[in-house]
Amino acid sequence: xxxxxxxxxxxxxxxxxxxxxxxxxxxxxxxxxxxxxxxxxxxxxxxxxxxxxxxxxxxxxxxxxxxxxxxxxxxxxxxxxxxxxxxxxxxxxxxxxxxxxxxxxxxxxxxxxxxxxxxxxxxxxxxxxxxxxxxxxxxxxxxxxxxxxxxxxxxxxxxxxxxxxxxxxxxxxxxxxxxxxxxxxxxxxxxxxxxxxxxxxxxxxxxxxxxxxxxxxxxxxxxxxxxxxxxxxxxxxxxxxxxxxxxxxxxxxxxxxxxxxxxxxxxxxxxxxxxxxxxxxxxxxxxxxxxxxxxxxxxxxxxxxxxxxxxxxxxxxxxxxxxxxxxxxxxxxxxxxxxxxxxxxxxxxxxxxxxxxxxxxxxxxxxxxxxxxxxxxxxxxxxxxxxxxxxxxxxxxxxxxxxxxxxxxxxxxxxxxxxxxxxxxxxxxxxxxxxxxxxxxxxxxxxxxxxxxxxxxxxxxxxxxxxxxxxxxxxxxxxxxxxxxxxxxxxxxxxxxxxxxxxxxxxxxxxxxxxxxxxxxxxxxxxxxxxxxxxxxxxxxxxxxxxxxxxxxxxxxxxxxxxxxxxxxxxxxxxxxxxxxxxxxxxxxxxxxxxxxxxxxxxxxxxxxxxxxxxxxxxxxxxxxxxxxxxxxxxxxxxxxxxxxxxxxxxxxxxxxxxxxxxxxxxxxxxxxxxxxxxxxxx
Numbered sequence: 186x187x188x189x190x191x192x193x194x195x196x197x198x199x200x201x202x203x204x205x206x207x208x209x210x211x212x213x214x215x216x217x218x219x220x221x222x223x224x225x226x227x228x229x230x231x232x233x234x235x236x237x238x239x240x241x242x243x244x245x246x247x248x249x250x251x252x253x254x255x256x257x258x259x260x261x262x263x264x265x266x267x268x269x270x271x272x273x274x275x276x277x278x279x280x281x282x283x284x285x286x287x288x289x290x291x292x293x294x295x296x297x298x299x300x301x302x303x304x305x306x307x308x309x310x311x312x313x314x315x316x317x318x319x320x321x322x323x324x325x326x327x328x329x330x331x332x333x334x335x336x337x338x339x340x341x342x343x344x345x346x347x348x349x350x351x352x353x354x355x356x357x358x359x360x361x362x363x364x365x366x367x368x369x370x371x372x373x374x375x376x377x378x379x380x381x382x383x384x385x386x387x388x389x390x391x392x393x394x395x396x397x398x399x400x401x402x403x404x405x406x407x408x409x410x411x412x413x414x415x416x417x418x419x420x421x422x423x424x425x426x427x428x429x430x431x432x433x434x435x436x437x438x439x440x441x442x443x444x445x446x447x448x449x450x451x452x453x454x455x456x457x458x459x460x461x462x463x464x465x466x467x468x469x470x471x472x473x474x475x476x477x478x479x480x481x482x483x484x485x486x487x488x489x490x491x492x493x494x495x496x497x498x499x500x501x502x503x504x505x506x507x508x509x510x511x512x513x514x515x516x517x518x519x520x521x522x523x524x525x526x527x528x529x530x531x532x533x534x535x536x537x538x539x540x541x542x543x544x545x546x547x548x549x550x551x552x553x554x555x556x557x558x559x560x561x562x563x564x565x566x567x568x569x570x571x572x573x574x575x576x577x578x579x580x581x582x583x584x585x586x587x588x589x590x591x592x593x594x595x596x597x598x599x600x601x602x603x604x605x606x607x608x609x610x611x612x613x614x615x616x617x618x619x620x621x622x623x624x625x626x627x628x629x630x631x632x633x634x635x636x637x638x639x640x641x642x643x644x645x646x647x648x649x650x651x652x653x654x655x656x657x658x659x660x661x662x663x664x665x666x667x668x669x670x671x672x673x674x675x676x677x678x679x680x681x682x683x684x685x686x687x688x689x690x691x692x693x694x695x696x697x698x699x700x701x702x703x704x705x706x707x708x709x710x711x712x713x714x715x716x717x718x719x720x721x722x723x724x725x726x727x728x729x730x731x732x733x734x735x736x737x738x739x740x741x742x743x744x745x746x747x748x749x750x751x752x753x754x755x756x757x758x759x760x761x762x763x764x765x766x767x768x769x770x771x772x773x774x775x776x777x778x779x780x781x782x783x784x785x786x787x788x789x790x791x792x793x794x795x796x797x798x799x800x801x802x803x804x805x806x807x808x809x810x811x812x813x814x815x816x817x818x819x820x821x822x823x824x825x826x827x828x829x830x831x832x833x834x835x836x837x838x839x840x841x842x843x844x845x846x847x848x849x850x851x852x853x854x855x856x857x858x859x860x861x862x863x864x865x866x867x868x
Contacts, residue, residue: 190861192756195746197856200229202678202686204742206642210749212742215855216643217688218838222737223853225678225686227663230763230854233737234676234690235659236727238334239341240710240720242360242376246337247727250330253278253316254287255297263308268336272304273297280305281332284320289329291336292316331847335732343718344374344381352468353710353720355702356484357498360710362720363468363488371462375500386434387502391417392456396426399450401544402476406430406444406452415444418495418503423547431460431503460502466490472702473521475543485526485543487519493528495543507536507546520564522572523586529561535574540587553588557581563607563615565624573613573624575602580624596624600636606656606667610679614638614665616653620645621667623683638677644687647675655699659723660707668696668711693733729846738842743777744858745836753860755837757827764851772841776834827859835866 201216202225223231238246262283271278271288276295280288288303288310297316302309320326344350346364351371354361360376361384374381399419406415415438421428430444430452438444442454466488474482484496485505492514495503507528508514518529525537536554539545546552559576566572572583573596580597584590600622602615613624621638639645655668667675672695678686692713699711709723721731729735746753760770830837839856 190754190863193746193753193860193862195744195858195860197741197744197858198229199231199739199741199853199855200686201225202643202688203647204643205646209743210745214742214744216742217739218742219738219740220688221673221739221842222690222735223688223739224662224664224676224690225688226852227678227680227686230852231688231739232852233735233850234688235723235725236729236735236850237711237721237723237731238727239338239731240360240376240722241341241344241380242378243341243380244337244378245722245724245726246334246341246732247724247729249337250334251291251318252281252289252329252333253292253297253318254284254289254320254329255303255310255316256286256313257288257303257310258286258313260286260310263305265305265308267332268339269306273301276301279336281329281336284325284329286313287320289320289332291333327847327849331728334729338732342380343716344720345383346372346374346718348717349697350712350718350720351466351488352470352486352698353700353712354468354470354484354486354496355700355704355708355710356472356496357480357482357704359498359500360708361484361496361500363462363466364718365464367464369464371464371466373462373500373502384500384502387460387462387500388434389432389437390458390460390504391430391432391438391454392428392458393430393444393452394427394455396421396428396452397450398448399425399430399446399452401539401542403481404430404446404450406446406450408438409443409445413438417444418544420506420544420546423549429506433501460504462502463488463490467517467698468700469517469519470496470700470702471519471521472704473526475524475526475541485519485521487516487528489515489517491515493519503544505538505543505546507538518561518564520566520572522566522583523570525587527564527572529564529574531560533557533559533561533576535561535564551588553591555583555591555593557593559601562604563602565607565609565613565615567609567613567624568611573607573609575607575615575624577601577603577618597636603653605654608656608658608665610658610660610663610665612679612683614677614679616648616656616667620648621665621677621685638679638683638685639687643685644675644677647687647689651675655696657699657701657709657711659709660703661725668699670695691736693730725850728848728850732846734844734846736842736844738840739853741839741841741856743836743838746858746860748862749835750866752833752835752863752866753837754833754863755830756859756861758830758839758859759827759857760841760853761855761857762851762853764849769845769848770841770843772828772839774830774832774840775838776832777836827857830858833863 197214199215204216222234265280269280278290278292282289299314301312344362344364348365351363362374366372373384401419404417416433418431438454445451468488470484470486472484487493492504493516516528520527524540526543527537529535534556539551563575574581578601582596584592600617606616622636623638651669654670657666665677676688695714697712697714702708
């Protein structure tokens with residue numbers, strides 16, 4: 186009697202990120218050979234990468250997908266362009282789509298009740314019942330939500346001005362952007378429910394003499410003669426008898442005016458200069474409340490083209506006079522550490538304010554300066570109480586808590602951090618000329634072999650092959666993000682023990698700048714080349730790249746189910762994912778490392794001819810010219826049913842992917858493979 190083969194199953198939990206260095210047979214099956222537009226989660230699984238939306242202060246498209254379905258009965262199905270205006274007595278909206286008897290629309294004002302007469306481009310309709318906020322099916326609901334988000338997206342505009350956005354700054358509930366107005370002048374714009382609004386007046390710098398009884402910081406001064414009140418910030422010399430007072434926007438005091446305050450405070454105005462923003466620069470900001478009072482939280486900003494400044498929630502800009510000579514006072518780097526504001530300059534010099542007061546820069550009052558002898562590329566405060574100051578070749582740490590006990594120590598004389606790549610997560614991370622490094626290990630050991638974030642070189646080939654420009658972090662994911670000057674970028678999830686899991690993500694054009702804040706939760710803003718003036722923000726609720734589909738794919742290593750020498754007939758694959766919705770997934774597979782001459786899987790076509798945009802599953806094991814040797818069989822399936830496989834081999838590699846601008850986000854947690862074990866491999 187012929188014995189029927191036993192059906193076997195093997196479950197592959199997905200975790201680990203990209204591994205391009207481990208040999209094929211030793212590679213853990215849950216790792217990936219390629220992972221594009223997915224994030225490796227610390228808890229396991231691969232989530233579709235976070236989408237993003239454009240931003241100008243108006244409601245987020247991805248968080249405002251609401252639409253209304255209007256029953257218009259058997260009215261003729263006239264063709265209306267998407268977003269055509271809809272009007273009725275007491276209301277207006279925008280046309281989205283037609284589903285049988287229902288017109289789907291965004292309601293701008295008013296509401297729809299039974300009997301409402303609608304006008305769409307001259308065509309009349311009558312609502313048969315009150316409007317409802319859902320479609321007939323889940324699929325239609327998701328599709329109409331996406332179109333509604335697109336309408337809201339169409340209302341969001343760029344920052345006015347010319348050239349790139351120089352910086353985005355968030356402080357408390359306000360978000361600002363800097364963009365040049367012309368070749369000489371920069372502009373500051375505040376996000377609002379009406380979009381970006383230009384701030385046209387920044388206030389005045391008053392050079393003052395005959396000063397008495399005024400302390401550095403906020404002060405209210407009154408003009409003698411007419412009792413005009415000025416809101417000011419004093420920044421005086423060590424003797425307190427001269428310096429500058431920055432007055433808030435509004436009427437300016439005149440030269441010769443005497444200003445007085447509480448407790449016999451007085452000063453005389455010797456010079457008045459309007460505050461301006463210069464064109465150019467690369468803006469970096471850090472946010473802090475030095476004074477502890479309500480409403481005293483402010484952003485501290487460096488640009489490399491002018492003095493650093495304090496930016497308050499209402500748009501008041503206060504230049505910080507850290508050095509007497511304005512032509513030299515152009516810091517490039519900025520950080521807050523141990524109650525001091527630190528500024529980094531060209532040539533490797535850095536200095537800090539007096540403790541607890543960013544308006545005091547006199548050495549006699551606690552300010553101090555240092556130098557590392559190389560151009561500063563990063564200033565990173567750490568949870569261990571050490572300020573890391575790096576150049577491209579060396580790393581230093583500033584220990585202590587103030588001018589009485591500061592000590593600058595060299596942490597590495599051979600490893601540095603490239604400009605724009607340093608981030609302080611729960612451990613400091615940066616890109617050196619030898620790969621990603623953990624700076625806490627530099628501090629602890631001083632041995633470069635232990636400094637590498639990726640000592641097994643799982644993704645070092647990707648690091649070495651790209652030109653990196655910017656970095657940021659996503660704290661919720663324990664993720665370090667590294668942006669190249671091209672279209673492909675790196676996301677590295679760092680586990681509690683410091684080990685990394687890397688994936689990639691691809692945006693439609695190069696990233697031109699990135700800024701992160703934690704003022705209203707975690708806020709991550711960035712700009713893209715080719716989208717001049719537009720600011721984007723990453724949003725975990727977003728299902729698209731600003732309305733464009735997120736195309737994702739994961740290529741798993743060859744799995745042999747623990748028996749690399751046994752031939753197997755592959756039966757089914759079941760992909761497990763967390764979304765309550767069906768997630769359409771395209772699945773393909775290849776067998777036996779592509780080296781056997783005999784393939785039992787059906788030849789469909791090469792991956793290159795299928796997707797000419799760029800070998801969407803390139804890995805280090807094979808180069809582009811070999812793609813036409815790959816034979817695939819595949820189908821579209823949903824995660825609630827197994828996907829039929831075919832072919833006999835000792836091992837199999839699964840490639841899964843998809844593309845959508847509307848499907849809810851999901852996480853793929855594992856793959857179950859069913860197969861018959863056949864015989865031992867011969868030869």
